[in-house]
Amino acid sequence: MIRLPNFPLPEPTQSRLVGYQHEIDSLPDYATRVERAKARFSSLNKKGDPTFDSVKATLSSMCAGVQRCAYCEDSLADEVEHIRPKSLYPDLVFVWMNYLYACGPCNGPKSNRFAVFAQDTGVFTDVERRRGAPVLPPVAGQPVLLDPRVDDPTAFMSLDLQDTFWFIPSAKLGTVEKRRATYTIDLLGLNRREALPRERRAAYRDYRAHLVQYIHERQQGQPPDHLSRLEQGIRTRQHPTVWREMKRQHQLIPDLKRLFEAAPEALGW
Template sequence: MPVSDKTQGLLTQWTGRVRTAGGTSKSAREQWIKARTPRKHVRTALESMTRGAVRCMYCDDSRGTDIDHFQPLENAPLRAFEWSNHLLACSYCNSNAKRSQYPVNADGVCLLVDPSAEDPADHLRLLLKSGLYDPVDKSAKGEETIRVFGLNRPDLVKGRLDAFFRACSNMRDWHRLHQDADPLADRLAKALLDSPFIDVVHAMTRLKPGVEATVVGQVTVPALDAWRAAHSVSLRVGQQRVRRGAADANCIEGVVDDTLANDDHCCQGRAGWRSNDPAVITMQNYGLTWTDPTGTPRSSAVAYDEPSAQDRKADLKNAGCTSVQIVAVRPGELPEPRS
């Protein structure tokens, strides 16, 4: 997802200053510290791409407070102001975990998953029953990404396990509200999609039918099936992919006993990964407005793809709601109730 022309112009200008100052890591760091306005523009753009309470793009737990250079200034000083080299990170992931690490193989290819340019699911999978990440097929990138970002540090593992139990409970609550066409269902769904460790929820949606009962429990399976129908958005060729975190597993496979989930790369809500391909277009989101059976105007608290919006419209009509309308919205926006 490109930045505005004004922001890109600033970044280009300050790249020139780094080059003029010698193009060294020292000059890059000095110019970066001076560049208050470009840093503000970059932070604003990055924050607009994060979920919930501005989550760290690496661990998806803590608040993103730092602008991290994915390829460190020590390795690539002239990328100090390159938009594609910026990610929003928490202070722990940036200063304690990753720091200036940038492992490469014998051919000089980076061994870290770049969440702005590739699908982490090609190298990482989440084990829901343990809360641990595991490299796919012993992927070197997967192994190094887990190590460098500390994706399996104890606090994150515990957080994912807690998030898994909460997600099962919240999904069952959501299902009951959804069946009654209660508008609170949309609000609960939004809260769940904006919660930390959303990788857990998305891993749940990708469990195979023969495995899901073992993982989430039979009592949660009907809710999980309904959630898939309402909130799973398949990224098709030509849709915009926006920046995601190393552990933001919108497409990471949920597994149990090494049984992989369906490899259809489902994504939910507003999350995804960014593409630098200029030919890629933006995915259209939709919200709904309606009047409930009591005569109260309502609107959806989450965005849908078009098929899911049509399904939601049918559910609302079947529940006795009137004036049900599907409204096209921009990413990050939702419709207002119509009086």
């Protein structure tokens, strides 16, 4: 996970979202707002709806690689994900900053699971609404889940590039930062799903091969426009966290240290 670029919506789309949200906010009680928010979102979030076609196009442009999930960076992103679940936060169901593009394997298990650090106490509080529970507003507080639209996940965790290719919380035990990283990794199954560490390892080899190719072709005197295309190929691949970690950890891994010494400009990509 890395922080996403925040692109603005086209003005007509943003205005329509504001109007839809006003419809929900004007309803008389929380339970009614929850029910209406879910129904209204489902009725609009369909191919051919001009508002959500525009939302999806903008979210796609914010994705890494070819429309990759903002959470796992591996699978195709094809679902508009509410970072704060719409069944808990109907006041955010049509808020642009509460959207990102995710894949089913990330979005499905996350569902309406959510936790906050309670406003008055700072205590970790699971606010997921269980089946059959009263429809009441969740405890107020700061989200535990890392939000790639606001947070830089790489400030909270690093990637083990030398062995497991797992995400590892970087803060000390007992800190808010550690709890947020651990919760995010566990909730989204970023280490638990066996395919993800395997694909990160493959991405590492792929990035390395492309960097080797760039260095070789630059040494062969290839023209700048050709080298620029190679650079762009690295910048736009899936699993961008792998590339970011390769740059961050290059002094610790002899092979990477050698490559980045040969192409120091790549540290800026």
